[in-house]
Amino acid sequence: MCATNATTLPEDAMTDEKRTVGEQPVLRILLLWHSLRSGNLGVGALTLGHIEILKRAAAQAGRHLEIDIAGWGRELDYRNACPELGIQLHAGRREVFSPSSDLNRIISQADIVLDIGSGDSFSDLYGTRRFWAMSLVRLLVLVRRKPFVFAPQTVGPFKRRYNRWMAQLLLRWSTHVFARDGLSTQALRDLGITQNVTEAIDVAFRLPFQRTSAVGDTTKMKIGINISALLHHGGYQGSNQFGLAVDYVGFSRRLLSELSDDPNLEVHLIPHVVSTAFKVEDDYLLARTLHDEFPKTVLPPEFRDPMEAKSYISGLDLLIGSRMHATIAAFSSGVPVLPLAYSRKFKGLFESLGYSMIADLTRENEDEIMNRVSHACSHLSDLKGAVKAGNALADEKLLTYENYLTDFLQKIST
Structure with a gap:
């Protein structure tokens, strides 16, 4: 109690x-x-x-x-x-x-x-x-x-x-x-x-957090990438359980490759689920593997609790993510976000707050989603205004x- x-x-x-x-x-x-x-x-x-x-x-x-x-x-x-x-x-x-x-x-x-x-x-x-x-x-x-x-x-x-x-x-x-x-x-x-x-x-x-003024290299735009291990493995059944229209594994690698190679960006991997019992769910295990593959990325220490994760996220300039509450952690701490939606819960929640910058993994192709990524990166000021209004x-x-x-x-x- x-x-x-x-x-x-x-x-x-x-x-x-x-x-x-x-x-x-x-x-x-x-x-x-x-x-x-x-x-x-x-x-x-x-x-x-x-x-x-x-x-x-x-x-x-x-x-x-x-x-x-x-x-x-x-x-x-x-x-x-x-x-x-x-x-x-x-x-x-x-x-x-x-x-x-x-x-x-x-x-x-x-x-x-x-x-x-x-x-x-x-x-x-x-x-x-x-x-x-x-x-x-x-x-x-x-x-x-x-x-x-x-x-x-x-x-x-x-x-x-x-x-x-x-x-x-x-x-x-x-x-x-x-x-x-x-x-x-x-x-x-x-x-x-x-x-x-x-x-x-x-x-x-309403999750409490300690605001982080900045993480990593302050001369670069800091982008958090939250890749869902569950989507990476095709869901619990391993057979595209959520009906994605994109190859999530291939798309994730393209996203990390293009963003981490940009000299003006610093890419932070943001795992939001740890599961030793169910590897299919373990974002951090996947993030370590991807960090080895894309060494220019930043892998933070394993978050011990949700407040620590949100505090870290609050120091980013943009979060792109497939885990609902990683995106909520960003949004509620004032950070612009591009949700990568695999179910209607993303669209339902963010559009209820007047926020329309959402990529739909079940409907859009890879190029369309990458265009949204580029748009988000180049319109951070507009997105910050929308986030502020949404939080109110x-x-x-x-x-x-x-x-x-x-x-x-x-x-x-x-």
Whole structure:
């Protein structure tokens, strides 16, 4: 659990007794499908950004909270980013089906459950098995009649009818649904979900960081290149799982070759996922290989947590990337970005912020994308203006979500 209002609570997270601070009961919040141990720094960014929002909401509501976290990921450990954290649970199949498991226990003790769906996993884009594994835990929450909120996330797409049916059931039984982009709001309408729906934006916009004034050679334009190992390997199935229109491996090499050979540019490789268990996901392993192939590039030390990654990214002049939260880290720190989109989540989010500089890997060819790269490099001033305007809009959208949480915390029965 992570205590807010600067109150450090006892570390015995499994007690059934209601905690108090003074005479005020402490509300228990369960953050579902979050993690402070995931090698996917995007999931960590969502978690830490969400905690920042909850801290503000708790302060506004005059409440004290303790926050339990349940999700996947054991590759890294940045729980020290939240010093008061007492416990994080692995939401595995064994925990789901054991009535006496810690997962079932913290669900039963929660005053509210906030489900972020790892940002983009309320979909069968990554496979039916993953969607149903996550949905079983959601059903555990709903059968206990706990207040259950879908925190801002991508909704859909759903390719299979039975996955669509499960999505509709979960959404209708939930307390409220927050979409993180306009396309997800439309997807909810297409699913017949129109009540208790609000459009917000990705909570990782609130991820704290330390701004870096400059990295590397200050006489050159510093461009970050985030290459996704998952796309490089053709997805989990190794067969162009995401339907890219370009040869991602060949395109990545062309991008690195052309940019790193330009004497006016300094190219930084920006891995955003570390995974010792799944090499297909490990951006850093791939980045080391590419750095050996393109020695003019700069390879930073392995990032230990999402805040360290965002702090480094904040010192760049431009980020070109395929990992959603690498691009959000850039955008939310004021750095122009060219997202290399492999799903509609990129278009949905950035266009919701009035930002149209997006390359679509599923529709555009290699030359078209390289033209976008050239355009981005030569129009940084215009892009900075668009990023500034987009961040102002993101603040407004997240304030809507924060106000909802504040109101809920004020009204919840203790």
